Amino acid sequence: MITMTKVQAKTPQKLKTQSRSQASDERTAWIMAAPAFLGLLLFIAAPFIIAIFFAFTNYRLGSPLPLDFVAFQQFVRIFSDEAFQQALVNNSLFALFIVPLQCAIALGLALLINRPLKGMVLFRTLFFMPVIFPMALVAIVWELIYAPGANGILNAFLSTVTLGYWQPLDFLHHPDLALPAIMILSLWQGVGFQMIIMLAGLQSIPQTFYEAAAIDGANRWQQLIHITLPQMKNTIIFVALVTSILAFRLFDQIWILTQGGPNRATTTIIFETVRAVFKRQDVARGSAMSVVFFLVVLAVTLLQRRISRQEREIR
Amino acid sequence: MANLRLINITKFFGTVPAVSDVNLEVTDGEFIVLVGPSGCGKSTLLRLIAGLETDHAGEIIIDGNNINHVPPKNRDIAMVFQNYALYPHMTVYQNMAFGLKMRKISKEEIDNRVLEAAKILKLQDLLNRKSKALSGGQQQRVALGRAIVRKPKLFLFDEPLSNLDAKLRVAMRGELIKLHKKLGTTMIYVTHDQVEAMSMGDRLVVLHEGKVQQIGKPLGIYEHPANLFVAGFIGSPPMNLFHCKIRKDAQRFTIVTDDFELTLPDTFLQVIKSSNLPDNRVILGVRPEDIHEMRPEICPPLKQQISARIEYIEPLGSEVFATCTSGKHEFIVRFSAKTDIHPDQKIKLVIDMERSCFFHPTKENELTMNNNESGDLS
Numbered sequence: 199m200i201t202m203t204k205v206q207a208k209t210p211q212k213l214k215t216q217s218r219s220q221a222s223d224e225r226t227a228w229i230m231a232a233p234a235f236l237g238l239l240l241f242i243a244a245p246f247i248i249a250i251f252f253a254f255t256n257y258r259l260g261s262p263l264p265l266d267f268v269a270f271q272q273f274v275r276i277f278s279d280e281a282f283q284q285a286l287v288n289n290s291l292f293a294l295f296i297v298p299l300q301c302a303i304a305l306g307l308a309l310l311i312n313r314p315l316k317g318m319v320l321f322r323t324l325f326f327m328p329v330i331f332p333m334a335l336v337a338i339v340w341e342l343i344y345a346p347g348a349n350g351i352l353n354a355f356l357s358t359v360t361l362g363y364w365q366p367l368d369f370l371h372h373p374d375l376a377l378p379a380i381m382i383l384s385l386w387q388g389v390g391f392q393m394i395i396m397l398a399g400l401q402s403i404p405q406t407f408y409e410a411a412a413i414d415g416a417n418r419w420q421q422l423i424h425i426t427l428p429q430m431k432n433t434i435i436f437v438a439l440v441t442s443i444l445a446f447r448l449f450d451q452i453w454i455l456t457q458g459g460p461n462r463a464t465t466t467i468i469f470e471t472v473r474a475v476f477k478r479q480d481v482a483r484g485s486a487m488s489v490v491f492f493l494v495v496l497a498v499t500l501l502q503r504r505i506s507r508q509e510r511e512i513r
Numbered sequence: 514m515a516n517l518r519l520i521n522i523t524k525f526f527g528t529v530p531a532v533s534d535v536n537l538e539v540t541d542g543e544f545i546v547l548v549g550p551s552g553c554g555k556s557t558l559l560r561l562i563a564g565l566e567t568d569h570a571g572e573i574i575i576d577g578n579n580i581n582h583v584p585p586k587n588r589d590i591a592m593v594f595q596n597y598a599l600y601p602h603m604t605v606y607q608n609m610a611f612g613l614k615m616r617k618i619s620k621e622e623i624d625n626r627v628l629e630a631a632k633i634l635k636l637q638d639l640l641n642r643k644s645k646a647l648s649g650g651q652q653q654r655v656a657l658g659r660a661i662v663r664k665p666k667l668f669l670f671d672e673p674l675s676n677l678d679a680k681l682r683v684a685m686r687g688e689l690i691k692l693h694k695k696l697g698t699t700m701i702y703v704t705h706d707q708v709e710a711m712s713m714g715d716r717l718v719v720l721h722e723g724k725v726q727q728i729g730k731p732l733g734i735y736e737h738p739a740n741l742f743v744a745g746f747i748g749s750p751p752m753n754l755f756h757c758k759i760r761k762d763a764q765r766f767t768i769v770t771d772d773f774e775l776t777l778p779d780t781f782l783q784v785i786k787s788s789n790l791p792d793n794r795v796i797l798g799v800r801p802e803d804i805h806e807m808r809p810e811i812c813p814p815l816k817q818q819i820s821a822r823i824e825y826i827e828p829l830g831s832e833v834f835a836t837c838t839s840g841k842h843e844f845i846v847r848f849s850a851k852t853d854i855h856p857d858q859k860i861k862l863v864i865d866m867e868r869s870c871f872f873h874p875t876k877e878n879e880l881t882m883n884n885n886e887s888g889d890l891s
Contacts, residue, residue: 413591414611
């Protein structure tokens with residue numbers, strides 16, 4: 199029977215039917231994918247292309263001036279704008295601290311909960327819970343924690359543990375503390391997500407590596423250094439990339455808590471973009487900023503892909 | 514090099530006993546094979562010796578020291594895993610050197626030992642390769658190398674050849690036997706493959722459902738299996754089993770089946786008499802090579818001849834296994850490759866009764882073995 203089918207499959211008629219069915223499969227695939235494609239095109243690709251176009255114009259909502267092509271003028275303008283410069287610095291600082299810190303803490307938590315002990319599900323859930331809260335809610339809760347005056351939760355706590363030596367601070371309006379305060383709440387909110395990815399990475403490391411290492415004489419610490427970390431490299435790189443992108447996308451907390459203040463201490467690229475477009479109706483300027491944002495994210499992604507490709511070759 | 518003693522080792526997984534009441538003594542330099550079907554507890558036993566499984570009852574003693582609470586790294590053992598467990602991010606050299614590096618051995622010494630092991634295992638050209646880039650056989654050799662550079666007291670092997678193809682497996686089997694001869698270190702080897710067990714072990718430990726069924730030299734176990742399980746497990750094809758009754762005649766005992774009758778040799782007389790068989794029932798075990806085609810010069814009395822029909826044959830080149838039926842009985846007979854036999858052929862067979870075994874019909878133990886559950890024939 200099998201040979202017969204094979205022989206028949208070679209006849210031209212069969213071939214024709216085969217290609218016809220292949221074509222029909224392809225058509226079905228396109229029809230199935232169409233809604234998603236349309237959505238992507240309409241809401242992601244099209245606005246982005248329009249933004250690139252606007253970035254090279256002087257387009258401003260409600261402006262009496264005619265739409266004009268201004269080449270790179272918008273980019274020159276935003277890069278000479280002190281607020282945007284500060285935003286770039288803030289975003290970079292935020293990423294510089296948050297990426298290594300959040301990766302390390304996520305890995306640490308993942309290592310802690312990756313044990314077959316009772317109650318681990320509870321801890322896993324607890325650590326992950328902040329991730330499911332909307333950032334707006336998290337921001338409001340942390341606003342209470344950071345509240346100025348002796349009655350603010352953090353101030354009261356610090357005052358208690360220092361036996362009254364602590365002088366209450368206004369964290370969110372202190373030029374040196376506002377950005378770190380935002381960092382801490384962002385870390386608290388986001389680390390559960392990274393932890394879950396790290397956990398998945400940890401669980402994909404075969405147990406026999408650890409058994410072999412244990413017999414080879416490696417203690418827990420040496421197993422972490424020589425087995426876990428090398429095996430986790432790609433996961434860590436991935437988590438670092440996602441965290442970097444999130445760090446450059448920093449907006450919600452800023453909008454709700456500080457409005458970029460005090461004195462631009464917490465302003466960010468997205469915050470400046472939103473302000474340019476929706477407060478000042480300067481669509482062209484906002485578009486130029488989004489293009490810069492896109493390029494930053496692209497650069498980070500390419501860097502990560504390059505590193506992880508090298509890793510894959512080594513593995 | 515080391516002596517190993519296991520005393521009353523029992524290990525539960527939840528409420529299920531994985532290993533129960535195992536006693537074993539391994540002398541210095543011995544090659545011991547733990548063999549049994551999957552789930553028999555052989556790997557668990559090995560992992561207990563390695564210290565990868567803990568919380569067991571009983572004592573594990575190496576060279577007189579109880580190592581129950583000694584962590585794996587301090588037991589001075591090396592283990593080769595079924596899937597090799599090579600560190601994929603390290604080169605062959607680094608894989609082999611890892612255990613030495615962890616033990617803070619000097620760089621020079623590490624270099625010497627790794628190069629020496631690489632030479633023995635023909636890995637010199639692969640030392641700078643990542644272990645992922647190696648074939649199964651090469652990975653297997655690296656795993657062996659990683660074990661031998663350590664110069665441990667005891668080698669543990671957990672089905673190390675089962676991921677290799679048949680040809681490579683036979684080759685590696687030879688390599689391992691040679692290696693054992695060269696190093697002279699005590700080795701404990703786990704396998705489910707009874708051919709591997711028979712060909713490699715100085716002694717075998719046959720396990721089933723966590724219990725030791727028999728400990729002994731391969732040939733001893735083959736010829737005198739302690740019970741029906743061992744009779745069926747060791748040997749391929751397995752031992753033929755015939756459910757029979759013993760009939761007491763005037764002077765002698767006769768073994769009776771529905772289809773043929775056999776005279777009990779005098780050597781078994783005492784055993785059968787003292788065995789207290791229910792309803793005089795007994796199970797006769799005969800290896801396929803102990804059933805012969807009848808030749809005129811050894812023609813036994815008519816009733817001792819088994820008239821059989823060949824159902825089908827399996828020619829293996831050097832020999833032919835023929836599945837035969839005689840009435841209700843189906844059994845396998847080994848013929849030499851030159852024998853001219855074919856399916857549906859009618860054939861007269863005789864059993865070499867001196868070489869057969871008798872098993873208790875309910876307790877299933879072999880009758881000559883002092884009615885023990887296991888017997889050490891070493």
